[in-house]
């Protein structure tokens with residue numbers, strides 16, 4: 001048996017309408033509420049905000065949030081005693097770091113990387129409105145610096161105190177967002193299960209359950225957006241996948257996806273969806289036994305066709321699922337052309353913290369070839 005460590009996620013509060021009870025768990029005093037304009041416009045936060053007696057709203061979080069946005073949230077939160085992050089991955093990431101910086105006053109530039117944030121943040125509740133990034137479950141936050149470079153702060157101090165899974169908040173998600181964010185969660189589960197570093201039996205269990213739930217409910221949530229059972233299972237799946245990759249980190253798909261977000265503003269889930277099948281193909285030689293295990297779990301009918309067949313069936317299953325959701329399949333559909341391949345490959349190499357987790361090496365030439373295959 002290999003030695004390993006594992007950390008469970010935040011305290012979970014789940015169920016239809018669960019977000020409305022948030023005011024009862026937070027400490028008395030002013031709360032910084034971090035969200036974005038879409039959430040505000042849809043009125044998703046109205047019931048929660050009404051229940052909070054003393055709240056400062058910061059709703060200027062953009063997709064791929066910048067350092068400037070983070071620092072504006074920190075300034076808005078001066079004097080606050082708790083923080084809520086409410087929305088997709090972007091508001092939740094800003095909320096995590098804001099809760100830390102408001103409490104500690106530390107310099108952001110001393111915190112990039114793993115385990116550098118050692119102080120104590122304000123009490124923090126995260127409420128995902130997509131299913132999803134799993135950000136509510138992880139001690140990782142990603143901020144865009146200097147216009148295009150994604151940097152992360154990772155460590156126990158970033159972990160939320162409460163995660164609220166309220167499927168009522170995801171009922172109005174458009175199909176494209178349901179699909180792309182669901183595929184992001186699927187990639188978290190797959191990459192955690194095959195991570196070259198820190199893979200462990202606990203993460204495996206969470207990843208397998210997440211993948212099973214996504215395989216059974218993603219299309220149902222796309223086709224029947226008001227199906228609260230499917231929405232609830234997708235939220236749970238995204239959360240479980242988040243716990244899995246918080247302990248067994250994501251790898252090559254994310255490393256190649258990030259430059260698409262940074263340079264072409266492709267939403268995070270979609271950028272993962274675009275690269276998934278190509279990176280899985282690249283990893284096949286190294287990850288075949290694990291892909292075969294997942295393939296046999298998702299489709300017991302492939303039980304007797306051998307490891308190679310099971311692994312191939314797994315990749316085909318994912319490709320079919322992605323196609324059926326209707327997400328774009330090619331980089332050309334999001335504005336990427338042959339002239340961008342060198343830039344993307346060079347940028348992917350900067351994601352060293354992710355590339356080291358991939359089941360096999362990805363060189364710059366490999367990355368270029370994979371982007372070319374996805375064009």
Ligand SMILES: [Fe+2]
Pocket residue numbers: 133184185188254268272
């Ligand atoms: Fe992701």
